[in-house]
Amino acid sequence: MTVHFFASTQLAASPWKNGGGTTQEIVSWPPGSGLDSFSWRISIARIARSGPFSAFPGIDRVITLLDGAGVRLHSADGRIDHALDEPLQPFAFSGDIALDCDVLGDACHDFNVMTRRGVVHAQVTVQRGAAITVHAPQGLLLVRAGRWRLRGLPGHDERVLAAGADDGVYWTNSAMPVLAEPLDGDAQLIAVELQEAAAA
Numbered sequence: 001m002t003v004h005f006f007a008s009t010q011l012a013a014s015p016w017k018n019g020g021g022t023t024q025e026i027v028s029w030p031p032g033s034g035l036d037s038f039s040w041r042i043s044i045a046r047i048a049r050s051g052p053f054s055a056f057p058g059i060d061r062v063i064t065l066l067d068g069a070g071v072r073l074h075s076a077d078g079r080i081d082h083a084l085d086e087p088l089q090p091f092a093f094s095g096d097i098a099l100d101c102d103v104l105g106d107a108c109h110d111f112n113v114m115t116r117r118g119v120v121h122a123q124v125t126v127q128r129g130a131a132i133t134v135h136a137p138q139g140l141l142l143v144r145a146g147r148w149r150l151r152g153l154p155g156h157d158e159r160v161l162a163a164g165a166d167d168g169v170y171w172t173n174s175a176m177p178v179l180a181e182p183l184d185g186d187a188q189l190i191a192v193e194l195q196e197a198a199a200a
Helices: none
Strands: 002-006 013-015 021-029 040-047 051-053 059-067 071-074 081-084 091-094 099-103 108-116 120-128 132-134 138-145 147-151 160-162 168-172 178-182 188-196
Touching: 021 138, 021 168, 059 120, 081 091, 108 120, 108 188, 132 188, 138 147, 138 160, 138 178, 178 188
Parallel strands: none
Antiparallel strands: 002 168, 013 021, 021 040, 040 108, 051 099, 059 091, 059 108, 071 081, 071 099, 120 188, 132 178, 138 168, 138 188, 147 160, 147 178
16 A cells, blocks of 8 residues: 655645646656656646646546646537636546646646556545545545545544645555544645546
């Protein structure tokens, strides 16, 4: 079993080739995999200016606005036209489709989950002040407000995640469900459950 805690503010930022933003990769699985070989990849992006969104054929995507005014995502054929302007509202779409991205204000940050279709399926949910149990062998939790106590991670039971500090954890090959309990009334948490496609 792999368990890794992280602070989102300490993740290294890589600039985009088009200069429109940066990406902070949280995890690309399996370790050492690139954009053409990952099973799943989770990251935080800073979008600074309008421009094209790269297509990822064979990849399913879920994007969630973290802060800022957000962006409008739209395709040339009109199949997708979505205003990502409400924080903590996950939006799922196919990476097969090339999109244009219009920034709606100043730079914004978003949370990105990408899974290879037919290999892994992701479910992204947002919890506000209520406990959540993740029944998935692979998963990730990212705290957006308050503190959350974890149960079910061997060697890390009772560990607390807190916004502004160590605010995230991901794990693989867990045989037990992971429980996250809010310790504050305004606590907010993004949960990602990752299942093999055959089991999804």
